[in-house]
Amino acid sequence: MSNARANILARLRARTAEKTPVDLDRGFESPDWSKEERIEHFCKAMRSVKTEVHLVSATDWANKLAELAKAKAFKNLLYAPAGPLATQIEAAWKKDSELPVLVTREVDVDGWKEELFFDIDAAITSTRSGIAEVGAMILWPTPEEPRTFSLVPPVHIAVVEADKLHNTFSDAIINEKWYEGMPTNSLLISGPSKSADIEQTLAYGVHGPVELIVLLIQ
Numbered sequence: 408m409s410n411a412r413a414n415i416l417a418r419l420r421a422r423t424a425e426k427t428p429v430d431l432d433r434g435f436e437s438p439d440w441s442k443e444e445r446i447e448h449f450c451k452a453m454r455s456v457k458t459e460v461h462l463v464s465a466t467d468w469a470n471k472l473a474e475l476a477k478a479k480a481f482k483n484l485l486y487a488p489a490g491p492l493a494t495q496i497e498a499a500w501k502k503d504s505e506l507p508v509l510v511t512r513e514v515d516v517d518g519w520k521e522e523l524f525f526d527i528d529a530a531i532t533s534t535r536s537g538i539a540e541v542g543a544m545i546l547w548p549t550p551e552e553p554r555t556f557s558l559v560p561p562v563h564i565a566v567v568e569a570d571k572l573h574n575t576f577s578d579a580i581i582n583e584k585w586y587e588g589m590p591t592n593s594l595l596i597s598g599p600s601k602s603a604d605i606e607q608t609l610a611y612g613v614h615g616p617v618e619l620i621v622l623l624i625q
Contacts, residue, residue, distance in 0.1 A: 437574045438540070445539035445572040446625065452542020456598035457611065459620045468566060468622045469499035472531065473506055475564070475620065481507040485530035485560060487551040492533050492566060516555055523555065529562035536571040538579055538595075544621070545579060546594040554594060563616040565596070568624045
């Protein structure tokens with residue numbers, strides 16, 4: 408072993424051996440916001456990054472979805488027939504034969520990748536919760552609603568329950584007891600996909616949906 412390498416390893420071992428107390432208390436206090444204030448902060452933050460937010464009720468959100476789907480002239484809408492939103496979506500679609508075709512594929516993405524990437528206009532998903540402070544949604548993908556639903560189609564529509572809005576990300580982790588178990592991946596989404604090149608030109612839809620629509624159930 409060279410002297411240089413030996414010296415480096417010795418310094419690393421010395422640092423590992425040091426037991427410096429870690430102060431985890433940063434003096435942070437979660438805002439004392441009411442439900443109405445959480446809704447206000449969430450909507451303001453999401454709209455500031457070009458997210459389209461609609462306030463709806465638990466009984467009419469699917470009708471609003473149908474209205475938007477028709478107004479935006481979607482050819483089809485990807486949804487999860489075994490997911491938590493299916494019953495209301497299907498009921499709304501039965502009322503109007505002119506709505507976009509509901510699409511679902513109960514096969515692995517490799518079995519219909521070309522259709523998913525090139526033929527699907529929009530997809531809808533549920534959400535686990537939201538973060539009011541920064542305007543973000545938390546998604547924990549499932550086999551019924553895989554992450555491709557929110558990452559691939561050009562338009563992502565998400566249903567968020569205002570009762571599940573947390574003040575901060577820290578509150579979400581603590582209140583939902585993430586330490587008891589997490590999925591293989593979780594998603595925090597605050598707006599449509601965007602990126603900027605070295606000339607600082609902001610472009611939307613580069614790495615995912617060009618449009619994000621949120622139906623916020625009050």
